[in-house]
Amino acid sequence: MPRPGTGTALTPWILMDQLLDFGPVFDNLDLILGGFWATVRLAVVTAILALIFGTFLTALRVSPVTVLSRTGSLVVNLLRNTPLTLLLAICILAINDELKITLSGTETVNRYWWGVLGLSIYTGAFVSEALQSGINTVPIGQAEAARSIGLTFLQSLRLIILPQAFRAVIAPLGSVLIAMIKNTTVVGAVAYGYEAAAVMKEMFDDMGASIPVFLGIAAGYLVLTLPTGFFFGWLAKRMAVAR
Amino acid sequence: MSRREATVLFDAPGPRARLRHNILTAVAVAVLLGIAYLVYARLNERGQFAGELWKPFVEPQVWQNLILPGLKNTLGAAAVASVLALLFGVVFGLARLSDHWWIRIPAGLVVEFFRAMPLLILIFLAFFVPPAISPIIADSPFGNAQRIIVENVLFVFGVEINAGNVTVPAFAALVFGLVMYNGSVLAEVVRAGVLAVPRGQSEAAYALGLRKNGVMRLVLLPQAVTAMLPAVVSQLVVLLKDTALGFIIAFQDLLSAGFRIVPANYHNLVPAAIIVSIIYIGMNLALSRLATWLEGRSRRSRKSAATTLSTGTGAPAAAGMGQQLSTAGATGTATGED
Secondary structure: OOOOOOOOOOOHHHHHHHHOOOHHHHHOHHHHHHHHHHHHHHHHHHHHHHHHHHHHHHHHHHOOOHHHHHHHHHHHHHHHOOOHHHHHHHHHHHHHHHOOOOOOOOHHHHHHHHHHHHHHHHHHHHHHHHHHHHHHOOOHHHHHHHHHOOOOHHHHHHHHHHHHHHHHHHHHHHHHHHHHHHHHHHHHHHOOOOOHHHHHHHHHHHHOOOHHHHHHHHHHHHHHHHHHHHHHHHHHHHHOOOO | OOOOOOOOOOOOOOHHHHHHHHHHHHHHHHHHHHHHHHHHHHHHHOOOOOHHHHHHHHOHHHHHHHHHHHHHHHHHHHHHHHHHHHHHHHHHHHHHOOOOHHHHHHHHHHHHHHHHOOHHHHHHHHHHHHHHHHHHHHOOOOHHHHHHHHHHOHHHHOOEEEOOEEEOOHHHHHHHHHHHHHHHHHHHHHHHHHHOOOHHHHHHHHHOOOOHHHHHHHHHHHHHHHHHHHHHHHHHHHHHHHHHHHHHHOOOOHHHHHHHHHHHHHOOHHHHHHHHHHHHHHHHHHHHHHHHHHHHHHHHOOOOOOOOOOOOOOOOOOOOOOOOOOOOOOOOOOOOOO
């Protein structure tokens, strides 16, 4: 790499060649793909846990018991307004390191699970928001009609309310999951430094930062998020409730 | 304790349901108290309630020298990034509505690309790449242009150039990431806001003889602003929250000050975590409340023919999800983008 003052003046074409040399990307493809494999492992497990936790929070929020609904709302509001970086830092630095509550004996496994847990709890709050808004889209007349034809609570839930709510929830839930995939980068930086963004930083440190490495990683995220977005968009349109 | 009115899920409770709810309330309180006790016991066991761990937070110089400067940096980065992101959003949002394909399509590509990127790798891009590639550019015919741009424009963000080597401070990298990402989301909000104005409005304006510029400036935008204000403010909450990412590139923000520097001096990580969380949550809640209030006000307003975009509208982080911007009903489907 020519240093200032040492090389001869570069023509624009040679400059482009130097700045856009994709060699490092292809030479280290296994590294990058390994990073995205870690991203996928984080994202899939987090998605499952976040859906479970979000459903649980929503169940609390819609329950007729005031204490439970208040608690659910409080938890969601607190989580939504906490920066993810802070939440993960608390998980790793405060709870793991300081309070010595560990999830696994092996350090990397431990940090992986703390990252997944932190991101799941954070994402769960947004899942709950999406589910809640889905339930809110069902007009109360639907529930009244269900009750008046004699359906029990569980029947009206299963046959009338949830099918409509679920359909309205697909699009926002898709957005939440895509945001979660992108948020795995924060997990990489704070807790589990093996996913794609951490790999990018490692490559920057090892072989010098360059635009092609960034573009390679960026393309990877596009490959992860765009199809997810198209899928949920397609599904939401297909399942839309006609009102 | 139970609510008396019917919801979509539960009918108004009768005597038996009320009894059941009271029992459930008692059980729930017991469980919550149990959880609270477990947390308390663990904290106590690790000695986290010791007075000297909390004492730094009642000493004025800790606030004056560490926490408040951090808070100032956080708010400063958020303010600068908000203004630039709004500017970016308006420019690109309107560009996406342009009648000329050669403006519309590139603007769309830029917006969709940055919306699909994790914010953190944008920050890494701005933080690590310029120092590495600037010497190469300095040797090329663009070297002079690079110097002029850095010395005359980028210097306001603290970017420096020294013999062809550009250095980017954490502040500038953070602001770059926040502006590109949130600006792209705001561009979608602006576009949705303008599209939410009924077509009759622009048709009427054209019929009056206004030109494109006048229709946009005098008729569409003023109504769109009312409609999109709640969505804009809730996106600014996301932006404020995202400033915490500066922690990762060692920006001296509230999180760094409260979570790295204070515990390093006083060995009180857990109390520091609690205090920092309270400050962040307080700031964000206040802004969120503002968004909700604006939304209610805008819904009631008769000044705009446009349907109010709900506070969650800015959120569809999904590039490729097409036009998902809901204009109706339910509030708050923010996606937790960070």
